[in-house]
Amino acid sequence: MHKQRFRFKLSTIIIFFVCLVVLISLMITDLLISNSVSENIRKNQEEKALIVARTVSKSHIVINALEEGQTSSAIQDYTKEIQTATNVLFIVVMDMNGIRLSHPNEEMIGKSFVGGDEKAALKGKEYVSISRGTLGESVRGFTPIYNGKNEQIGVAAVGISLSSLETALGRSHKNIIIVTILGLLIGTVGAILLARYIKKILLGLEPFAISRILEERSTMLQSVHEGIIAVDHTSTITLVNKSASQIFKRAGLSQKPVGMKIYDYMPSTRLDHVLKTGQPELDEEQTINGVSILVNRVPLIVNGEVVGAISTFRDKTEVNQLAEQLTGVRTYAEALRAQSHEFMNRLHVISGMVQLKSYNQLAAFIRTLVDYRDQEFGSITQHIKDPALAGFIMGKLSYAREAKVDLSIECTSIIPEPAANKTTHELITILGNLIDNAIEAMADSEDKTIEVNFSYKDKWLTVEVFDSGPGISKEQQAEIFKKGFSTKGKNRGYGLYLVTKSIIDLGGELDIDSKLLLGTNFYIKIPYEAKEVGK
The missing domain is CATH 3.30.450.20 (PAS domain)
Known part of the structure; x- marks a missing residue:
């Protein structure tokens, strides 16, 4: 106890x-x-x-x-x-x-x-x-x-x-004692007034409460996984937690930044700008000596006055890993949902044939399903050696059939498994957004066709995505890759922005050929280092 x-x-x-x-x-x-x-x-x-x-x-x-x-x-x-x-x-x-x-x-x-x-x-x-x-x-x-x-x-x-x-002597000493008692009374009154003034400044908190709050604050700041750095109104660094120190260490920065000016310690920062404007900057990307981080910068305001600023950030590599996991889970869930829906439709067909006792037709239907599925999935797994990418494409095939879209996958060569997991993640982001956009664009079209062609040669992967949708005008082609641009309403317009961002991160190229009422063709070319066999 x-x-x-x-x-x-x-x-x-x-x-x-x-x-x-x-x-x-x-x-x-x-x-x-x-x-x-x-x-x-x-x-x-x-x-x-x-x-x-x-x-x-x-x-x-x-x-x-x-x-x-x-x-x-x-x-x-x-x-x-x-x-x-x-x-x-x-x-x-x-x-x-x-x-x-x-x-x-x-x-x-x-x-x-x-x-x-x-x-x-x-x-x-x-x-x-x-x-x-x-x-x-x-x-x-x-x-x-x-x-x-x-x-x-x-x-x-x-x-x-x-x-x-x-x-x-007694008379003299008596006078001294009287003065001593008077001084003690004045000191007591002064002490009471001083105690009230100090307690008012400390917002009524007692010393042990302040000590406990500081200990809790320090423990919380040091235990969070995100990096935290704070500056006062003069741009002097006042706080750096353990996670921030680790990130700065990877970037080759000093391990004792407290007391330094933020722009001297980290020239790429914008905390001094936040101090001047008093406006927060959220979800911004920053590079520190080659280390990419995702940053939130917020001013500290007391009584309407900016007294400092604080920045929380995280290594972008970790964020990407989380995104990969989330993307994989979402893709897996979408594939299961689409395949489950497709499977239920086929069960209904089989149930009807059983009730009608059309056993010959039932046998032929089942053989057709098995042959089609083996042919479709066999072709994908035979040409695409990356299990994650192959599974993603299989899920998209089921999703397209559910949307009554004819999605075909063609590979002119064997696509080896990439050496870096990042390549798979970015490819899934690129293909997922392009295919989803194409399916959504063809919602009102009579001809709903999507063709995806893969080609690998000399450590370069070429992907062509064609859809028979309504096409994109020249004016819109200059805007569709901007963050937040969309003709479909608010809180949209991030798909093609993410596509271009992933292609840039991979060091690749993107080209578009689209004509109104004739469909749209996306050409993607990215460097693709194959994984060595046995590794």
Whole structure:
């Protein structure tokens, strides 16, 4: 049992992947921006701590108090004012022994600085550190304090609470998350609109349906026996199926024509003409490097505009083989029908003689039939060695008798079996159409006679077909061999066209001699290669 695979809709796939791409992009952006913003905020806070520390270190109030070596309420008041203005956690001024001269908590004044990160500052270095003191963990900026003689007399320390730093970072990250969610919503809406637009272009088909249709189309095109070649509106070849490749291979053409211009690949084509006119060309014959094909060319029209053209074709040799088979079946059927009708008429005669008990006359009638049939058929098989041609002529004899036409077959020499089956096929086409036309032409004539004479000499076969019909006028003689010309109505006029076509294909000659009310004579001469005995 075939297991049904679970398939997602096109809209679902597009929305999922677009949202995924947007989400990943925004997450990466969020990560990069968050790191960058965090680093900038941290640096800003560190620079703020140093700037405030430098400001304090330059204050004359602070410098004078340190030089005197005494605590001063002026330093405490000054640092509190600066602390309030700059919104920092603390501002501490200490002497060279690390003793605080100012502190947000006045009880801590006079005590040693806590944290252990002040030692480098007491040695004249300016820097930023993170440490925990009496007010908690903070970012600390240390700046040495110098007197007028450029001697270090103390250190200014400014602290900014890490909790305030984290608060600033949190606000920044929150804004980034809001932007990320907004971008995701916009991406989702865009994905839905894109999915609808694409599906509209694809005529509502889902990807798996398109894939299945393409697979089925490819399988059908490759499996058909006819050759198929298609071009787009620029005459560029877009498709060649397997059968077409095989025919092109026999014609010596390239096996990779896709992408080439049709007139460069196959100059004898008329597909480019079909593209220009938009008109189909059906049942046309085309020759490709000596290979004859029968072609149908049709334009591809979408919304009233020609977007390409397609040609289907088949090797004419195969078509001829099919025609031979069809002709043989039709001839055999006609012969059986005519002989069956003739046989029933004779059975009626025999039945009447039996009922009348005319046994002597019955015996004589049967002997006459047997002798006549043996003489007629024996003469044909004795002179015409091609079984197919001989059988065809026997069938025509029965058909002529049924139409009350006197058909006689004369052979001035032995007609050997031809080396090529094509010769037999074309001969049957020639004789069949000439005899049928003659029988039909004599429908209203009193004298209904057809004479067919065969002669073979020096690899040439000569056939003369005479009928006692009404004849053909000079004007009509110039038109009767054209395709579709007929004086008998529509959908007629193909018999003599096929006769001339077969004679041309065999490389033969045709001549006509006809006079009104005196009958018509057709003279055919064709090259005839005899089949070697034993082959």
